[in-house]
Amino acid sequence: MSEVDPSRPLVGQPVRRVEDARLLRGRGRFVADLSPIAGIHHAAVVRSPHAHARVGAVDASAALALEGVIAVVTPDDARRLLRPFGVGVGGAEPYWPLALDTARYAGEPVAVVVARDRYVAEDAADLVAVDYEPLAPVLDVEAGRVVSDRSFRYGDPDAAFAAAAHRVEASFRFPRYSSTPIECYAVVAEWDAAAGEATVWSNFHGPFVMQPLIAASLGIPENRLRLVVPADIGGSFGIKSGVYAYIPLIALASRLAGVPVRWTADRWEDLVASQAGTDRLTRAAAAVDAEGRILGLRLEILDDVGAHLRPPEPATLYRCFGNLVGPYAVEHLAVEARAVLTNRPPTGLNRGFGGQQLYFTLERLVEMVGRRVGLDRVEVRRRNLIPAQHMPYRTPTGGVYDSGDYPALLDTLLREGDHTGMLAERDRLRRAGRLAGVGMAMIVDPSGTNLGYIDLARTPEERGRGLGKSGCTESATLTMDPMGGVRLRIATAPEGQGHETVAAQIVADALGVPMAAVRVDPSIDTASQVWNVSSGSYSSRFAPIVASAIHRACAALRERILAIAAEILEVDAADLELVGGGVRARGSDRAVPLRRVAGVAHWDPGALPPGVEPLLSVTASFSSELARSPAGDDTVDSSICYGGVGGLCLVDIDPDTCAVTLLRYASVHDSGRILNPLLADGQVAGALAHGLGGALYEELAYDPDGNPLTTSFMDYLCPTVREMPELRIHHLRGDTDFVPSRAKGIGEGTCMAAPAAIASAVTDALSGHGVEVTELPVHGGRIWEWLHTRERGEP
Amino acid sequence: MREVRLSVNGRPVTARVEPRTTLADFIRERALLTGTHLGCEHGVCGACTVLLDGVAVRSCLLLAVQAEGAEVTTVEALAGDAGLHPLQDALHRHHGLQCGFCTSGILMSLAELWPRRDQVSRDEIIDCLGGHLCRCTGYVGIVRAAEDAFGLPAGDRG
Ligand code: FES
Ligand code: FES
Numbered sequence: 001m002s003e004v005d006p007s008r009p010l011v012g013q014p015v016r017r018v019e020d021a022r023l024l025r026g027r028g029r030f031v032a033d034l035s036p037i038a039g040i041h042h043a044a045v046v047r048s049p050h051a052h053a054r055v056g057a058v059d060a061s062a063a064l065a066l067e068g069v070i071a072v073v074t075p076d077d078a079r080r081l082l083r084p085f086g087v088g089v090g091g092a093e094p095y096w097p098l099a100l101d102t103a104r105y106a107g108e109p110v111a112v113v114v115a116r117d118r119y120v121a122e123d124a125a126d127l128v129a130v131d132y133e134p135l136a137p138v139l140d141v142e143a144g145r146v147v148s149d150r151s152f153r154y155g156d157p158d159a160a161f162a163a164a165a166h167r168v169e170a171s172f173r174f175p176r177y178s179s180t181p182i183e184c185y186a187v188v189a190e191w192d193a194a195a196g197e198a199t200v201w202s203n204f205h206g207p208f209v210m211q212p213l214i215a216a217s218l219g220i221p222e223n224r225l226r227l228v229v230p231a232d233i234g235g236s237f238g239i240k241s242g243v244y245a246y247i248p249l250i251a252l253a254s255r256l257a258g259v260p261v262r263w264t265a266d267r268w269e270d271l272v273a274s275q276a277g278t279d280r281l282t283r284a285a286a287a288v289d290a291e292g293r294i295l296g297l298r299l300e301i302l303d304d305v306g307a308h309l310r311p312p313e314p315a316t317l318y319r320c321f322g323n324l325v326g327p328y329a330v331e332h333l334a335v336e337a338r339a340v341l342t343n344r345p346p347t348g349l350n351r352g353f354g355g356q357q358l359y360f361t362l363e364r365l366v367e368m369v370g371r372r373v374g375l376d377r378v379e380v381r382r383r384n385l386i387p388a389q390h391m392p393y394r395t396p397t398g399g400v401y402d403s404g405d406y407p408a409l410l411d412t413l414l415r416e417g418d419h420t421g422m423l424a425e426r427d428r429l430r431r432a433g434r435l436a437g438v439g440m441a442m443i444v445d446p447s448g449t450n451l452g453y454i455d456l457a458r459t460p461e462e463r464g465r466g467l468g469k470s471g472c473t474e475s476a477t478l479t480m481d482p483m484g485g486v487r488l489r490i491a492t493a494p495e496g497q498g499h500e501t502v503a504a505q506i507v508a509d510a511l512g513v514p515m516a517a518v519r520v521d522p523s524i525d526t527a528s529q530v531w532n533v534s535s536g537s538y539s540s541r542f543a544p545i546v547a548s549a550i551h552r553a554c555a556a557l558r559e560r561i562l563a564i565a566a567e568i569l570e571v572d573a574a575d576l577e578l579v580g581g582g583v584r585a586r587g588s589d590r591a592v593p594l595r596r597v598a599g600v601a602h603w604d605p606g607a608l609p610p611g612v613e614p615l616l617s618v619t620a621s622f623s624s625e626l627a628r629s630p631a632g633d634d635t636v637d638s639s640i641c642y643g644g645v646g647g648l649c650l651v652d653i654d655p656d657t658c659a660v661t662l663l664r665y666a667s668v669h670d671s672g673r674i675l676n677p678l679l680a681d682g683q684v685a686g687a688l689a690h691g692l693g694g695a696l697y698e699e700l701a702y703d704p705d706g707n708p709l710t711t712s713f714m715d716y717l718c719p720t721v722r723e724m725p726e727l728r729i730h731h732l733r734g735d736t737d738f739v740p741s742r743a744k745g746i747g748e749g750t751c752m753a754a755p756a757a758i759a760s761a762v763t764d765a766l767s768g769h770g771v772e773v774t775e776l777p778v779h780g781g782r783i784w785e786w787l788h789t790r791e792r793g794e795p
Numbered sequence: 796m797r798e799v800r801l802s803v804n805g806r807p808v809t810a811r812v813e814p815r816t817t818l819a820d821f822i823r824e825r826a827l828l829t830g831t832h833l834g835c836e837h838g839v840c841g842a843c844t845v846l847l848d849g850v851a852v853r854s855c856l857l858l859a860v861q862a863e864g865a866e867v868t869t870v871e872a873l874a875g876d877a878g879l880h881p882l883q884d885a886l887h888r889h890h891g892l893q894c895g896f897c898t899s900g901i902l903m904s905l906a907e908l909w910p911r912r913d914q915v916s917r918d919e920i921i922d923c924l925g926g927h928l929c930r931c932t933g934y935v936g937i938v939r940a941a942e943d944a945f946g947l948p949a950g951d952r953g
Binding site: 025027184267679682688690 | 813815816823828829830831832834835836837839840842869870871873874879883886887888892893894896897898899902921924925926927928930931932933934936937938
């Protein structure tokens, strides 16, 4: 790993992380490590054992009789003291964080026990007697109730299909999985009865659009709900955004028990009742001309959102709407987007959020098109890629691809990914009797969500009636201390991405100070800092949005510093530069240290030049003007930036056991400027592990009665070090002028691409058996079934 | 309630606990060392790994009473006045951690091998890491760090 050159700008260099010092020593402070207030008691959640049941009487007397138990929250308490979460679209009932009269998935909360410690609380949870009347569960997405249903047309899809030489169609199933962060949900809540306020410490990382929803559920104004998130969260990948649904419940437990209450979920709860990505059924068709050009697409998308349309769902349907055509120049689309309720747990954000589902369908379909017209998988893609000279490119659905050269990305992928070498190795393996295959995927990686996309769930008429939705705002507060030290506050609540480090790199460069002089605090306290509804960590927004807000804050503080220094040095501010911890007149040795400049502002504001504010602290924000609410024709630019990602891989399948091994993977990226290559590559490697898990191992499975079958890490299989392939990562020299940071997100692209690339490789491996992979995960058991049903002559 | 006496990082800790109290909870709540993390509480993820008389164990699968009289070493003991332990330093240089939640356990498993570091093979290291789940890093930086710390040539995995 290359070293850092301190004489060059730090942005772009592999700066080691500042977070590591505490985390390596076991001095990180995660929610379970905090005792923010005295007298904390512990909660255990009573959960429905049935996927669907009427909830009758809840008898807590035996639980309350147990020594150490102080309160039990029942459905009646929730009905009395909570309100349901608002649900954005019609058709779905309000979502209560506790089953009031009907449990709709196995694991749904029915009661909460509060006791002296977690052991006693769990004992008591077993003693809560609930009358259940089991009902028939619905587990088939095609039989579930549709709660959000919209049809879209872009261009003239009917004409495209009428003119097509070929129509290629298939159905694709993408599984339900969770990237299972190693730290589970954790909440500490204190209800202040005198003030009617709640303070909650949790590992919720946004989007903070949920803050007003939580407050409303508790029946208090937003300024009476203080959410605190520590600087350390033990991973999330979107999953912990769902902890918000438990916050009103634990706050209610505190209210009833009269003490602060802690709830730390265990892994069983995480797997049965936290959050997962949606499983999706897509019926897709492509209209193709004689040369293999895709003229139009029809997509009928069914997202299984589980038992409730839990906000922000049905967002999975729409997160990728601006980039629905991926990197391909397809002009005509007809899309049906439906969210369906079943008796499974609610879904939500999971790394890639809608991307892996989309690209699995799109990339499989493109390869089927290639086979139909006799083009190999490279050629069929090349023929359909958006040419570089069309950038910025407006997609038919309203996305504006800011920059990129997809044909060059494809060439680079083949070269840097060693396509030739992979093919040679595949053939060698085949000669040795193995089933081996090479696969690929090309995707567009959206980053920096425009929250307006969620409004596509409403019709233009519905949207016209109320408040619009748009935006991607983030802010940064930069302060210079009396001695010249710098503090930066951002509202990102990171979960391991290294925001403290990268933010400090940006500030150090902009202010000409060493990184050690910059202290970054990414923790959140909604009572005392600047934040907004789009704050938080999600949709790869740090690089394009947060970094841009930091740039703006630096520019504003810089201006103030220069104005003061200009007075001290008697040099025009335009001729000054910030360098070496001071302000210097360009091309001369006239200079003043920052501590002197800061000293004037803090201790001698009377000496400030006229018009300069006596405060060395600025809050600046960034929100792109591209972040608009959907137009009347249902077009929306759903993300601010769009990167390009290519994936190439080699799989080996044991012909006897059908076990699949991913041997090699290459991930090639155009993500604009890279802020820190060390951390960027770490994101890519981590994202690959998630894509690999989703493609080969991980599936939240349910029996025909809706009972969860994957309830521990013994049966929910996450990739270990042994499952990781040889990995090559390559970055194109990218750029974008759509955001001041010139950087796009990088943490999600590989997990969007990898399932499609692996499916492509497995299809190639099984090409002699006529198998087309249209569902995941493709573990050995499934492949064995495919091969053997075929041998027996079954369809 | 049972009185349990053991030594954590060279410091005696005595507490009266229920016999069912896990060693992990004892370390976190009685010895007040929260660097030992709980990721599954059923022995798979490895986040809770500590050394018990020098042997790596999953503290979520042991009861505190089973550790009576033993010497427990946790992640907090690795760094000394002189700075980070070479294993910690290697993880830092190779970006072998992101959220850091799995890191303590991984460090303690590798620390078990450290006293005989001259004889440790790459396979042994991969086996050792194979007993841990990290959901952030894809293991790439962790493997590189371990190879580096143990003086092994970089392999091709990752
Ligand atoms: S917490 Fe002990 S192995 Fe996971
Ligand atoms: S660094 Fe997050 S789980 Fe390993």
